[in-house]
Amino acid sequence: MGCGRVGSSVAKDLAAEGWDVTCVDEDEGALARLGEWRGGFVVGHGMDLDVLERAGAASADAAVVATDGDNSNIVIGQVLQRRYGLSCVVARILDPKRAAFFGSRGLRTVCPTQTAISTLSDVVRSCSAVPVGTDG
Amino acid sequence: MYALVAGGGKVGANVTRSLLRMGHEVTLVEQRRDRFEQLEAELGPTALLGDATEIHILELAGIARPPEIVLAVTGDDEDNIVISQIAKEGYAVPKAIARVNDPRNQQHFDLLGITQTVCATSGLLGLVEHEVPEHGLVKLLELRSEGLEVVELLVKGGAPVAGKRVAGISLPEGATLVSVMRNGVAELVRADTVVRPGDQVIAVLKPGVEEQLRRAVVG
Numbered sequence: 043m044g045c046g047r048v049g050s051s052v053a054k055d056l057a058a059e060g061w062d063v064t065c066v067d068e069d070e071g072a073l074a075r076l077g078e079w080r081g082g083f084v085v086g087h088g089m090d091l092d093v094l095e096r097a098g099a100a101s102a103d104a105a106v107v108a109t110d111g112d113n114s115n116i117v118i119g120q121v122l123q124r125r126y127g128l129s130c131v132v133a134r135i136l137d138p139k140r141a142a143f144f145g146s147r148g149l150r151t152v153c154p155t156q157t158a159i160s161t162l163s164d165v166v167r168s169c170s171a172v173p174v175g176t177d178g
Numbered sequence: 179m180y181a182l183v184a185g186g187g188k189v190g191a192n193v194t195r196s197l198l199r200m201g202h203e204v205t206l207v208e209q210r211r212d213r214f215e216q217l218e219a220e221l222g223p224t225a226l227l228g229d230a231t232e233i234h235i236l237e238l239a240g241i242a243r244p245p246e247i248v249l250a251v252t253g254d255d256e257d258n259i260v261i262s263q264i265a266k267e268g269y270a271v272p273k274a275i276a277r278v279n280d281p282r283n284q285q286h287f288d289l290l291g292i293t294q295t296v297c298a299t300s301g302l303l304g305l306v307e308h309e310v311p312e313h314g315l316v317k318l319l320e321l322r323s324e325g326l327e328v329v330e331l332l333v334k335g336g337a338p339v340a341g342k343r344v345a346g347i348s349l350p351e352g353a354t355l356v357s358v359m360r361n362g363v364a365e366l367v368r369a370d371t372v373v374r375p376g377d378q379v380i381a382v383l384k385p386g387v388e389e390q391l392r393r394a395v396v397g
Contacts, residue, residue, distance in 0.1 A: 089256065089283060113231050113256035117286055124289055139233040140260070143268055 043088045043097075043118055044109030048134060050075035052106050057081050064097045067109075088118040094126070104130035112137050119149050182245040182271075183207070184230035184261045185252030186217050189277060193249060194224065205239045231260045233268075244269045251277040255286070262292045293323040314396035315388060318380070327383050328356075331395045335375040338397045345369040352384035353391045 045053065045067035054076060057063045064082030065072070073083050086093030088109060099105070105122045107115045112135045119133035132150045135141035141153035179202045183190050186208030194206045198221070206221065207230040208214045217225040228235035230252070241248070241264070248265040250258035258276040265271040278284050278297035287295050308316050308330075319328040333340055339347050344355055344367050355367045359378040365371065373379060383391055 089286065091282075091285070111256065113254070113260045117256045117259050117290070120290055121286055137232060140231070140264075143233060143264060147263075147267060 043105065043107045044115075044134075045069075045072035045075060045083075046108065046110060047075070049106065049108040052108070053081065066093060066097045088114065089121075091121075091125075094118075094122070099126045099128070102126070102128060104128070104132075106132055106134075108134040112140055116140065116144050116149065119144075119151075123149065179203070179247065180240065180243060180245045181205075181247045181249065182236075182239050182241060182265075183249045183251065184258075185250070185277070186210075186213050186225065187251070187253055189251045190249070191217060193251065194221065198224065205245075207235060207239050231257050231264075233264060236261075236264060236269075241265060241269045241271070244271045246272060248274045249277075250274060253279055255279050255283040259287060259290055259292060262287075263290060266291070288322060313392060315392045317388075320385075322385075325385060327385055327388070329381055329383065329388065329391070331379045331381065331392065333373055333375055333377045333379055333396065336397070337375070337395065338393075339373045339379070339395050340375045342373055343369070344371045344373065347373070347394070349381075349394050350383075350387045350390035352387045353381055353394075354383070355379055355381050 043066045045065040049065065050072065053063045053065050062081065064084060065076065066084045066086060066088055068085065068087050070085050073079065082097065084093055084097045088094060099122055105128055107119045109115055115133040115135055119131050122128045122131045132152055135144065135151045135153055136155050138153050138156040141151040141156065145151040181197050181202055181204045183194050183204060183206045186206050190206060194204050197204045204224050205226055206217060206224055207226045207228055208217055209229045211227065214225055214227040226239050228238065230236060248261065248271045250261040252258055255278060262274040262276045265274045273294065274292065275294045275296065276287060276292050278287060278295045281297050281300045284295065284297060304317060314332055316330045317327060318330055357364045357366055357380040358371055358373060360374065379395060381391060
């Protein structure tokens with residue numbers, strides 16, 4: 043769900059590993075991001091059950107929800123879990139607090155912002171420079 | 179009472195004005211700066227600038243007190259669902275009422291446990307149907323979470339129930355006639371009430387038996 047930079051790359055990786063992948067995006071032009079694409083592509087919004095059905099939500103083994111809206115991803119992710127019984131759903135959520143909240147309520151979330159925060163801090167911590175004001 | 183209103187468009191702003199007039203304490207959260215500035219000029223510190231789907235903003239608005247009621251009335255259904263879920267599940271807000279902008283999204287609200295919703299479009303359509311009953315059955319009230327509906331049926335001449343005593347009418351399982359309206363006056367149904375052409379019959383039923391009831395009453 044959502045065929046932007048993240049969604050399209052995930053789709054291509056999984057397809058290359060042999061997964062049968064269908065992408066959903068509101069913009070037909072997003073198909074261009076997939077290059078030579080043999081998988082499915084549905085134009086529409088993930089809040090629309092008709093679109094989810096056409097994308098095969100009822101028979102899917104996994105779903106990646108990565109549209110550009112945190113709240114859309116939260117709602118679509120939960121709909122896929124609860125209406126279609128998908129156990130493997132992962133939603134991209136940029137806001138760390140919302141990602142943590144819905145993560146604690148059973149929605150698997152990935153928060154690139156939190157990853158960036160942690161990585162940036164870790165890089166600084168791992169530098170040999172000593173923080174100002176510490177001895178030795 | 180303390181109320182948190184998310185969304186400062188026409189709905190949110192007017193509800194806030196009314197609640198303030200009734201003497202309640204309100205915080206109104208609006209994320210568009212131009213709208214917020216107008217609201218702040220009118221309402222002062224009642225207005226708060228920010229995205230009400232951000233937990234940080236909800237906390238600034240006092241979600242942790244918690245408010246007796248949260249009204250999620252933005253123009254975006256995803257936002258209203260997220261706000262209601264955070265309020266009810268994260269902060270034990272006793273009552274969250276959400277606005278449904280697109281009636282097709284109603285099922286998502288239901289699925290995600292947001293039982294109290296208001297949809298202007300469905301309400302308007304209901305009123306129109308009431309004026310122009312297309313199939314002879316009009317939904318008056320839908321208690322979705324409780325699994326009960328109240329409907330109205332217009333009995334025409336030749337309908338299966340026309341001229342029959344209520345005791346002799348066979349209805350589908352899960353449906354009961356409760357009232358007959360004749361010449362603008364509603365009477366509660368008794369076993370010996372006779373249904374006549376031109377009557378408007380009110381029935382209570384379980385969801386899913388509308389069509390069987392319609393066939394049994396209007397044909």
